[in-house]
Amino acid sequence: MKDRELRKAIALKYEGNGASAPKVTAKGQGLIADEILLRAREAGVPVKEDPSLAALLQSLEIQQEIPEDLYAVVAEIFAYIYRLDKLKEKN
Structure with a gap:
């Protein structure tokens, strides 16, 4: 239970434009977070x-x-997400 209490999640969105x-x-x-x-x-x-970035955000x-x-x-x-998306497109 302690791990669950410590877990943090942050959702980010970049719209460009x-x-x-x-x-x-x-x-x-x-x-x-779960x-x-x-x-x-x-x-x-x-x-x-x-986790360190989540703590900052x-x-x-x-x-x-x-x-x-x-x-x-x-x-x-x-950039990581962009690469993942490109890999999915290839498959």
Whole structure:
């Protein structure tokens, strides 16, 4: 149960089209984090686990853009997801 209480999940969305940065669209800990992860997987949304980044993003509000100092780290996550999507297209 302790692991579940410590688990954090943050959902990010980047719309492009003039948006300056990705935004937090959902966040939670424990059972809420489990539900976010379950819904993401059910919807076919790739999940990348990074507990240290999740801890940093946890302080942001829903619909808040990520701060500039996290752009590079979050860009790596989006690049990872892009590569996964390209692999799925090939298969």
